[in-house]
Amino acid sequence: MATQIELRNIEKSFGDHQVLNQINLEIEEDEFLTILGPSGCGKTTILRLIGGFETPDSGEVIFDDKDITQVPAYLRPVNTLFQKYSLFPHLNVYDNVAFGLRIKKVPEAEIKPRVDEMLGLVNLKGFEKRWVDSLSGGQQQRIAMARALINRPEVLLLDEPLGALDLKLRKDMQVELKRIQRELGITFVFVTHDQEEALTLSDRIIVLNEGIIQQIGSPLDIYNEPINAFVADFIGESNILEGIMHKNYDVSFSGKHFVCVDEDFYPNEAVDVVIRPEDVEIVSVEKGTLQGEVLSCLFMGVHYEMRIATSAEIYLVHSTIPRSIGEPVGLCVEPDNIHIMRKGEVEGDEEL
Amino acid sequence: MSKFIKRFYLFLVYGFLYAPIIVLIIFSFNEGRTRGSWDGFSLIWYKKLFSDKEILSAVYHTFLVASITTVVSTIIGVLGAIGISPYRKKLRAAILGINQIPVLNPDIVMAVGLMVLYRILGLDFGLVTLILAHIAFTVPYVVLSVLPKLKQMPSSLPEAAMDLGATPSQTLTKVIIPYIKPGIFSGALMAFTLSIDDFVISFFTTGNGIETVSTLVFSMARRGINPEINALSAIMFIIVLFLLVLMNLRTEKVT
Numbered sequence: 024m025a026t027q028i029e030l031r032n033i034e035k036s037f038g039d040h041q042v043l044n045q046i047n048l049e050i051e052e053d054e055f056l057t058i059l060g061p062s063g064c065g066k067t068t069i070l071r072l073i074g075g076f077e078t079p080d081s082g083e084v085i086f087d088d089k090d091i092t093q094v095p096a097y098l099r100p101v102n103t104l105f106q107k108y109s110l111f112p113h114l115n116v117y118d119n120v121a122f123g124l125r126i127k128k129v130p131e132a133e134i135k136p137r138v139d140e141m142l143g144l145v146n147l148k149g150f151e152k153r154w155v156d157s158l159s160g161g162q163q164q165r166i167a168m169a170r171a172l173i174n175r176p177e178v179l180l181l182d183e184p185l186g187a188l189d190l191k192l193r194k195d196m197q198v199e200l201k202r203i204q205r206e207l208g209i210t211f212v213f214v215t216h217d218q219e220e221a222l223t224l225s226d227r228i229i230v231l232n233e234g235i236i237q238q239i240g241s242p243l244d245i246y247n248e249p250i251n252a253f254v255a256d257f258i259g260e261s262n263i264l265e266g267i268m269h270k271n272y273d274v275s276f277s278g279k280h281f282v283c284v285d286e287d288f289y290p291n292e293a294v295d296v297v298i299r300p301e302d303v304e305i306v307s308v309e310k311g312t313l314q315g316e317v318l319s320c321l322f323m324g325v326h327y328e329m330r331i332a333t334s335a336e337i338y339l340v341h342s343t344i345p346r347s348i349g350e351p352v353g354l355c356v357e358p359d360n361i362h363i364m365r366k367g368e369v370e371g372d373e374e375l
Numbered sequence: 376m377s378k379f380i381k382r383f384y385l386f387l388v389y390g391f392l393y394a395p396i397i398v399l400i401i402f403s404f405n406e407g408r409t410r411g412s413w414d415g416f417s418l419i420w421y422k423k424l425f426s427d428k429e430i431l432s433a434v435y436h437t438f439l440v441a442s443i444t445t446v447v448s449t450i451i452g453v454l455g456a457i458g459i460s461p462y463r464k465k466l467r468a469a470i471l472g473i474n475q476i477p478v479l480n481p482d483i484v485m486a487v488g489l490m491v492l493y494r495i496l497g498l499d500f501g502l503v504t505l506i507l508a509h510i511a512f513t514v515p516y517v518v519l520s521v522l523p524k525l526k527q528m529p530s531s532l533p534e535a536a537m538d539l540g541a542t543p544s545q546t547l548t549k550v551i552i553p554y555i556k557p558g559i560f561s562g563a564l565m566a567f568t569l570s571i572d573d574f575v576i577s578f579f580t581t582g583n584g585i586e587t588v589s590t591l592v593f594s595m596a597r598r599g600i601n602p603e604i605n606a607l608s609a610i611m612f613i614i615v616l617f618l619l620v621l622m623n624l625r626t627e628k629v630t
Contacts, residue, residue, distance in 0.1 A: 076534055096537040109535040113553040123539035126549075174539060 027052045027210055028073060028178065033082035035068055035234075042068050044234040046082070050178075050212060055204055057213045057221040060231035061257070066214045067106075069231070070180050073212065075099045101178040102171035106186055108163040110155040116142075116166055117151035123174040141169035144203060161192045168203070178210040185220065197223055218258050222246060230254050238370045251364050255297040262303070262338050266296035266363070274363055277335045279312055281356065285363040295364045300328070300341040302360035311353015313338075317346045396612055403605035420606040427603060433591040434607075436502070440577075440587060441570040444509040449563045451510070452517025457551065459518070460525040471522075474515045485512055486579035493580065500582025508580035509570045516569060517562035524558035525551075564622045568615060 026049045033046040042065045050056050058066040071077040072084055075096030084092045091099060102123075110119050120141055124134045142148050145165035155163060164184055171179060181200075185193045201224055204211045215221055221228050222242040230237040230245060230253075238250040249255035252263050266276035271286040276296045288294065308314055315333040327345045331338045331352060338354060346352060403421070407414030424430055459470050477485060489508045498504050532554065536546040552559070574589035581590060588611065592604050 074538060076537075096534070097540050097542055101538075103535070103538045105531045105535055107529060107531055109529060109531040111532065111535075111550055111553075113556075122536070122541075122549075126540045126545060170539065 025052045026050070027087060028212075029083075029085040030069070030072070031083045031085065033069075033072065033079045033084070035065075035072070035077065035079050042234050043072075043079070046234075046236060048229065048236065048239075050210060051227075053208050053210055054226045055201070055211045055213065055224055057215060057225035057228045058231055059215060059218060059221040059228050059257070062216055064231045065234040066216075066231050067182055070103070070182050070212065070214050073178070074101060074103045074180050100176055101180055102174055102176040103180040103182065104164075104167055104171050104184045106183045108160075108167045110163055110167055110170070112155055114155070115151070116147070116153050116155065116158075119155060119166060120169045120173055122170060127174075137173055138169075141173045144172070144206070145169045145199075160188055161196060164188065164196065165199075172203070172207065176209065178212060179204075181211060181213045183215055184213075185215075185217075193220070200224060222258070230257065232257075236370050248362060249297055249364065250370065251366070251368050252295040252297070255295070255362070255364070260300055260339055262298045262300065262336070264296040264298070264336060266294050268292045268294050268363060272358075274361065277313055277333055281312065281361055282358045283361040283363055284358050285361075288363070288365075293366060295366055297362040297364060298338075298356055298360060300339040301326070302356060303331075303338055303340040304355050304357075305329075305331075305340060305342055305344070305346065306353045306355055308351050308353045311355050313354040315352060315354060317348050317350045317352060320345050320348060399605055400609045400612070403602070403609040405602065405605075420602045424603045424606045429586075430588075430591065430603060430607060433586045433588045436505075436585055437571055437587040437589075440502070440506050440509055441567050443506050444513055444570045445563050445567045447506075448510045448513040448517050448566045449559060452514045452562055452566075453521050453552075453555070453559055455514070456518045456521035456525055456555075457547070460522065471518075474518050477512055478515050478519070482512075482573070482575040486576040489576065490579040500580065501585050502581075502583075505577060505581045505585060505587070508576050509573065512573070512576055513566035513569050516565045517559075520562035520565060521555055521558040524555040528554050561622055564618055568618050568622075571611070571615065 028048075028050040030046050030048040033043050033048075034041070035043040046069065048069075058069055060066045068077060072079055075091075075094060075098075078092060082092075083090050086100070111122065114122070117138055120138045121134050124137065129137075138151070139148070142150065145168055147162060147165050147169070150158070150162070150166070155166065158166065167184075184200075185196050188196060197220060200211070200213075213221075213224060222245075225242055227239065228242055228245050229239050232253050238245055238254050240248070245254060246258055249258060249261075255261045255263055264276040266274050268274050268285070268288040269280075269291055271288075272283055274281050274283045274285070274294070274296060313333045315331040315338065318330040318332050318337065321328045322345070323341075326341045326343050329340045329342065329346060331340055331354065333354070340354070402413075404416050404418065405413055406417035406419060455474075459467055459474075462470065486508075489504075489511065493500065493504050493507075528551070533546045533550055536550040537543070541549060572589075573587075574593065577587050578590050578593065581587065586594070588607065592607070595601055595604060
């Protein structure tokens with residue numbers, strides 16, 4: 024796979040507020056890349072830099088080896104799916120979808136079949152004459168997608184396109200998005216604050232916080248090997264504990280020593296320890312490395328979510344077997360499931 | 376009882392407002408010359424009106440000035456509003472404040488000011504100065520009626536157009552203008568009615584025998600009112616009423 028878009032040393036501030044700090048990023052051809060982060064982390068700004076709606080204070084935006092930093096939006100071979108659909112209210116569905124082609128002076132005879140094809144792709148055939156105001160949120164978003172994709176962009180930028188939809192519709196649209204991306208084989212750069220959405224859809228995820236790239240990796244990498252406490256906390260629920268790495272494969276937290284699989288830390292380095300709630304096993308009091316008492320037990324659908332108090336911390340535990348409140352239990356964790364992270368480390372630190 | 380009083384009050388207010396107009400329209404059909412007594416129904420004053428060259432030329436000038444004013448001030452006002460809208464709040468408020476001063480300013484100040492200015496510039500008083508003056512005082516109204524529509528437009532709309540390959544000028548004509556069209560339309564209507572309606576500014580900025588209806592009526596009144604004026608006023612009232620209804624229908628449709 025070839026690199027299609029590259030951001031080099033991007034810096035961007037709005038007034039005194041630095042939004043992006045030293046962003047270096049490569050987007051591969053035909054991948055589904057998600058930029059994930061809390062609101063205000065700068066993820067939309069990255070998208071707008073690629074789309075051509077913002078210019079960086081310094082740094083370059085490279086597209087297919089060409090510097091497009093100063094190229095205006097209307098000349099870039101990318102299209103955007105905006106958060107609020109942004110359909111043209113004075114045009115009907117057909118004219119909305121045909122907008123891009125008409126701008127390019129494509130003959131009407133060619134526009135018609137392409138609009139048909141696009142409306143078929145988003146499952147909205149027969150809506151040509153409808154006014155956009157009369158469509159539901161989900162339908163509007165599909166039309167917006169058809170309007171963007173009819174231009175056959177090499178890259179589609181999606182700015183939280185599912186944010187305004189209800190849960191059920193969002194799930195359906197996620198499946199739809201993935202299907203369309205596979206069918207067309209184009210690059211999707213997707214921005215969201217919803218970690219579940221990111222994990223479901225992406226080939227690669229970029230976790231962004233306060234304008235700094237925290238981690239880049241596959242959904243599995245990011246979920247299983249979060250680089251720091253922020254990523255661990257943001258990607259799903261987890262127990263984040265203060266720990267000390269005594270030597271290779273020997274970490275202590277919650278007042279006990281544990282065997283782990285990590286090495287190459289300074290002797291007695293203070294670290295963050297992350298354990299996913301589903302990785303904490305509930306065993307009998309005698310067998311557990313830690314002992315605790317069940318504080319609460321909630322049914323969550325597939326599993327039960329329990330809070331278990333040990334002498335030092337409260338652990339979040341997911342299990343399919345419920346325990347009664349007040350019951351003394353033992354807890355243990357497999358060495359594989361103990362994730363040790365250097366404090367404050369972010370992507371690229373190791374290379375320095 | 377209180378309902379009756381409320382209705383009576385309303386009736387009184389509207390009666391007070393509309394009595395002169397109703398009297399005027401009724402007496403425009405009066406056969407006699409005096410306004411004190413009713414001498415029978417007749418269309419004589421309407422007939423005389425349409426053969427009075429002086430009045431017809433004033434009507435022609437009024438509509439000519441109003442039409443040119445509407446076109447020019449709508450273009451200036453729309454472009455001005457589009458220019459103002461992306462500014463940051465404080466700057467926009469300042470510019471808008473300056474825009475609003477002519478709206479609140481007494482007409483007479485504007486009129487005398489324009490007269491002095493044209494005299495200093497050495498312009499010949501006549502149709503050109505009249506039109507320039509009308510453009511000057513109607514532009515702020517166009518800006519004021521277009522701006523709210525522009526504010527209502529999400530910024531992602533023009534961005535979406537550019538994203539789809541539209542140049543900034545294509546974005547203006549294909550997306551922004553269609554979106555703010557209701558605002559443009561009501562601004563244009565307002566400029567048109569204000570221009571027809573104006574007396575004070577026209578009086579001070581016209582010359583060379585160019586009369587609008589209002590300046591003509593004023594000069595006729597000094598010679599003694601001609602009942603033709605009743606007929607003319609009645610017609611003008613009907614036209615303005617029609618425009619107002621049209622304007623309200625438009626705004627209702629928009630909101």
